[in-house]
Amino acid sequence: MMNNTSKKPFNFPAGTVIRGKWYKQIYTIVKELGYGANGMVYLVQGASGYLALKMSDSNVSITSEVNVLKSFSKVQGTPLGPKLHQVDDWETRGVIIHFYTMEYIQGMNLLSFVQSKGPSWTGVLIAQLLSDLERIHQEGWVFGDLKPENLIVTGPPYRIRCIDVGGTTIQGRAIKEFTEFFDRGYWLGGSRKAEPTYDLFSVGMILINIAYPQRFNKTGTGNMQQLRKAIASKDQLSKFQPTIEKALEGSFRTAGEMRIHLLNGLSHGRSAHSAGPAVKAASSSPRQPASQRSRVQKQQRKKSSHFLETVLVVMIVSLLYVLYIYGELM
Numbered sequence: 001m002m003n004n005t006s007k008k009p010f011n012f013p014a015g016t017v018i019r020g021k022w023y024k025q026i027y028t029i030v031k032e033l034g035y036g037a038n039g040m041v042y043l044v045q046g047a048s049g050y051l052a053l054k055m056s057d058s059n060v061s062i063t064s065e066v067n068v069l070k071s072f073s074k075v076q077g078t079p080l081g082p083k084l085h086q087v088d089d090w091e092t093r094g095v096i097i098h099f100y101t102m103e104y105i106q107g108m109n110l111l112s113f114v115q116s117k118g119p120s121w122t123g124v125l126i127a128q129l130l131s132d133l134e135r136i137h138q139e140g141w142v143f144g145d146l147k148p149e150n151l152i153v154t155g156p157p158y159r160i161r162c163i164d165v166g167g168t169t170i171q172g173r174a175i176k177e178f179t180e181f182f183d184r185g186y187w188l189g190g191s192r193k194a195e196p197t198y199d200l201f202s203v204g205m206i207l208i209n210i211a212y213p214q215r216f217n218k219t220g221t222g223n224m225q226q227l228r229k230a231i232a233s234k235d236q237l238s239k240f241q242p243t244i245e246k247a248l249e250g251s252f253r254t255a256g257e258m259r260i261h262l263l264n265g266l267s268h269g270r271s272a273h274s275a276g277p278a279v280k281a282a283s284s285s286p287r288q289p290a291s292q293r294s295r296v297q298k299q300q301r302k303k304s305s306h307f308l309e310t311v312l313v314v315m316i317v318s319l320l321y322v323l324y325i326y327g328e329l330m
């Protein structure tokens with residue numbers, strides 16, 4: 001399904017009280033967070049603090065998102081999506097509205113963050129995203145509707161988080177939900193089969209979107225040539241160019257492969273005095289990390305000073321021995 005975010009499905013003002021029909025929990029609307037094809041999201045105040053509440057008139061989409069969040073919650077490590085809180089219904093004016101509450105992920109979306117903090121953050125954040133995608137893929141899912149609006153940067157320390165699991169699809173099936181600019185079907189006529197390369201194509205387009213915040217449409221049939229031209233026309237994309245092109249062509253088998261390629265490109269292109277986040281620290285490339293390198297150097301320095309000490313002690317002892325023998329002979 002193509003994502004069309006034009007209609008607002010609900011319109012409840014701040015202060016509206018939502019009482020769960022089954023669990024009797026009370027949530028008070030603080031403000032609207034956003035809406036899309038699958039429903040409306042509000043920031044609410046619950047008994048345990050702020051939460052994001054997503055409501056929809058479709059029980060199917062609520063159930064399917066809840067299932068994805070439950071499956072993500074079983075994965076070890078940093079959470080892959082917002083933590084699920086509760087699933088319930090709200091009966092208001094004779095209508096049943098399905099909803100679930102989840103962790104409120106506070107921050108700026110990826111585009112706004114990079115616009116306010118500078119493009120030097122792009123590499124680190126995309127590398128984090130690729131780590132999360134690798135875990136999502138290893139669990140047998142494909143995120144599907146990857147776009148900057150679905151990526152929130154929390155912190156400091158800054159961390160990219162995926163929200164809106166509405167497009168998350170089991171590998172092998174047809175992608176459930178997509179947005180044209182990030183869709184390989186739209187640009188290349190490529191398949192919409194849920195496989196890791198589908199998400200990696202979208203990551204390539206996210207990198208392009210950072211340099212073209214207004215996005216652009218395809219000219220004619222749209223193809224790699226148009227995308228290559230767009231990449232080459234922006235200086236800020238030069239260090240990502242080989243990685244983006246490989247991602248668009250579907251040459252990376254895994255998100256991990258793309259991450260290493262991206263970080264290698266960045267560490268080679270980075271000048272010694274450039275400012276910005278520490279890209280090397282996030283690297284999993286075979287090159288030795290800076291912190292480890294300096295530790296090795298320190299150890300080498302320590303070893304050579306031990307050696308000098310030993311030589312000096314041996315020399316003094318030898319000298320004393322020679323003096324002793326000389327004294328005995330006299």
Ligand SMILES: Nc1ncnc2c1ncn2[C@@H]1O[C@H](COP(=O)(O)OP(=O)(O)OP(=O)(O)O)[C@@H](O)[C@H]1O
Nearest residue numbers: 033034035036037038039041052082104105164166
């Ligand atoms: N857990 C969350 N924490 C903070 N903000 C959130 C959260 N979930 C959703 N939002 C906000 O609400 C907006 C709409 O939510 P979401 O994308 O889930 O709706 P949707 O109907 O699935 O939209 P789409 O059509 O993009 O799929 C998001 O872009 C984001 O700004």
